[in-house]
Amino acid sequence: MSTLIYIAIILVTILSMEFVAWFAHKYVMHGFLWNWHEDHHQPHPDDEGFFEKNDLFFLVFAIPSAASYIIGLNVDGFFWLTFVGIGISIYGLIYFLIHDVYIHQRFKWFRQLDNRYSRAILRAHGAHHANREKEAGESFGLLIVNNKYFRKRSARQKAEA
Numbered sequence: 001m002s003t004l005i006y007i008a009i010i011l012v013t014i015l016s017m018e019f020v021a022w023f024a025h026k027y028v029m030h031g032f033l034w035n036w037h038e039d040h041h042q043p044h045p046d047d048e049g050f051f052e053k054n055d056l057f058f059l060v061f062a063i064p065s066a067a068s069y070i071i072g073l074n075v076d077g078f079f080w081l082t083f084v085g086i087g088i089s090i091y092g093l094i095y096f097l098i099h100d101v102y103i104h105q106r107f108k109w110f111r112q113l114d115n116r117y118s119r120a121i122l123r124a125h126g127a128h129h130a131n132r133e134k135e136a137g138e139s140f141g142l143l144i145v146n147n148k149y150f151r152k153r154s155a156r157q158k159a160e161a
Helices: 005-033 036-041 051-074 079-101 116-129 154-161
Strands: none
Touching: 005 036, 005 051, 036 051, 036 154, 051 079, 079 116
16 A cells, blocks of 8 residues: 555544544443543542543553554554554544643643634533533534634623523
């Protein structure tokens, strides 16, 4: 296969992972594995520690990536899976940087990030976290944001009224 096909596999995988993450967030994290995700929706005093049970999902998403690398690099005819693994890894890095670093400030990087898109991501995630319960949530994605979050809260409320 050509380099362009491998790049396309990586890009399609990254895009696809946003939908996989949305589905997993809505139906797994807010479904049968809510007991892992619940602590992510609760306030965290500084003395509770750095990690939360929700961080276990990092391992869950790492499994298909690692499997793709292992199979792609070791099984004849499946080298293309290596690039699926790369795409999953890149999406994981993007997710970590946006969700854990930028939104939740678990590391003090990207504090100056301020543009229309970054504010929309913050608004959408804030709307998601406004509900601390398993059901009745909204905005389960990360990178693809509903257009309403590009408007300020007052403009959204006026439009919804």
